[in-house]
Amino acid sequence: MKTRSYSHLIIPFSVLVHLSIINGVLYFMTPSTYLNITSIIFYNVAWFLITYNLNYYPTARKETFMTNIKKMFYLYIIYGLTYFSWFGVTGIQPDFIQYHLLIYLIICVLLTVYRWLFYVFIRHYRSKGGNYLNVVVIGRDKNLKKIRKVFDNPYYGYRYCGFFDDESSKSPTYLGEILDCFKYIIDNNVDEVYCTAAKLTKSDLQNLINFADNNLIKLKIIPDNKDIFTPAMTVQKYDQIPVLDLRTVPLDADFGRVAKRVFDIVFSSIVILFLLSWLVPLLYVLIKLESPGPLFFTQNRHGLKRKTFKCIKFRSMATNSDANSKMATKNDKRVTKIGRILRKTSIDELPQFFNVFMGDMSVVGPRPHMEQHTSDYEISVDKYLVRHFVKPGITGLAQIKGYRGEIINPSDILNRIRLDILYVEKWSFLLDFKIILLTVFNAISGEEKAY
Structure with missing residues (x-):
């Protein structure tokens, strides 16, 4: 005989816990702005309305802590704006706005901890035979x-x-x-x-x-x-007809695309202002002293939707006629002495933050290839062009996994494209941050194929 299921109580229980956290923190930490009936009603009704419109509570059996993490951040941002707008509407003067920022941060942390504990409990409960x-x-x-x-x-x-x-x-x-x-x-x-x-x-x-x-x-x-x-497939409804979308790209969503672009602008601005502002004149002198030619090397490469853009690098080679068709190889005689240092530390790639700021590239994404290589690989490598569904990056998943630089074996390009497609399909901010951190670590420790 099947045991009684209490799954219908999960959502009401979660709502109760969430409201208890919000009201409890506000009651104990800011009674002066909380203890009036209008504010209490507002904080609770606002939570109900926002979570309802975000469809925050209905959960699927396969849902995990990370499944709707973006929706959780949406909720925190919208409810936070609502919380602070209440002071302007009512004329209530909070003692210190920084104190209320701390209060709201505590609420968000407690709500997140509860969410994590909720999924830990559900997994444990089901593994023991409950809620089946x-x-x-x-x-x-x-x-x-x-x-x-x-x-x-x-x-x-x-x-x-x-x-x-x-x-x-x-x-x-x-x-x-x-x-x-x-x-x-x-x-x-x-x-x-x-x-x-x-x-x-x-x-x-x-x-x-x-x-x-x-x-x-x-x-x-x-x-x-x-x-x-395919792993990237989703189901959409056109009126009552289900339609399979075989290539769903997370960065097609407005939030992901806009948030990533904001991050790119902020990050590239910091690098340009605080690093390239003094590094450019210094390298101009060093590069010019060793070999004649420009400071920057620009090359046509393919980006989003296969559109061509000018990719910028610090020049690390002597001027040569093969620059736009031949990749750098180990012990390449075209590379200058200062160029070897720049390439070994990936400093030669830093001017691409100008490309990021201008919108041709992103900080993280599949590395852009020169036009000749794109023409070759789109014919010889299956699904090669899938990587062009997103902007190319200064660094990417393939690069931190060791698939950068010279293509020695056919497996090198196949694995690079496999990882590029995985990034396109599984993009998240957490993945971007992980790639950035590992890129910095690899640049400091040195990479075998950075030549």
């Missing part, structure tokens, strides 16, 4: 093995009972033909039924839909994928 769902699959195809990985993960709280299919099987999880499923579902308290669309007729599906609706059972359809599913 009985599931069966109707119609077996090669996707069953993949979806079983989800069902078999104890942290998600699924109990996989088996599958039904008109083709008999010796598998221990084979439960019988499709017509046998109805009695089994009722007798075994099945909560969710997953149907493989390619294995069922229209009448089979309609019978299952009617059966599920009449017995309070959730029915989920696994579409016929034609072997086209």
Whole structure:
């Protein structure tokens, strides 16, 4: 007999805890601005309205602490602005605005800690057998093995009972033909039924839909994928028609794109003002003393949507005719003495912060390739152009993993593109910060292929 589920209490309990944190901190730390009925109503109603409009509370079984982390930051920013705007609306004069910034920071930290503890508890509770769902699959195809990985993960709280299919099987999880499923579902308290669309007729599906609706059972359809599913795929609805988007790029979202651009402008401005402002004249003298030619080396490279831009570097080679077609190799005679130092420490790349400031590049992203290499690789390397869905970067995931500089073996470019595509599909601010920190570490410690 299935134990009673208390999953319907999760959201009310979380709302109660969140409001307790907010009201408790405000009561104990700033009673002078909190203890009046209007303020209390405002703080609580504002939280309800903001979380409702952000759809903050509904959670899926596969959701983790990091799943909707952006939504959490949205909430903190919007509620923070609402909190401080209340002082202007009411004319309440807080003693020290810095003190209230500290108060709000404490609230955010406590809310975040609770969120983390919530997911730790849920995972532990489900792994011990609580809050589970009985599931069966109707119609077996090669996707069953993949979806079983989800069902078999104890942290998600699924109990996989088996599958039904008109083709008999010796598998221990084979439960019988499709017509046998109805009695089994009722007798075994099945909560969710997953149907493989390619294995069922229209009448089979309609019978299952009617059966599920009449017995309070959730029915989920696994579409016929034609072997086209990708890790970056999402499902969108056009009116009532589900449409598969096979290439969802996180940086296509307005928040991600704008936030990354703001970060790029701020970061590049700091580097230009506090580093390049004195480094440029110093290197101008050193580079000119060793070899004739300009301070900067500019080269046409491909960026976002394969558009060409002028990539800027400190000149590290003697002027030569192969600069736009031949990459630097180990012990390359074209590299000057000062150039070897610049390349070893990646200082030669610093002028690209001008490219970042102007919007042609980002601090982090796939490294831009020269035009000749793009023309070669887009033909010879599968999915090469996917890396051009985002702006190129001064540093990137492939670079911190050791795939930078000269292409010696075919696997070098294949692994570089694999990591570039992974970055495009999995971008986050946390990933960017990790790449920046590891880039600085690698520049200080020295890299084997930095020549």
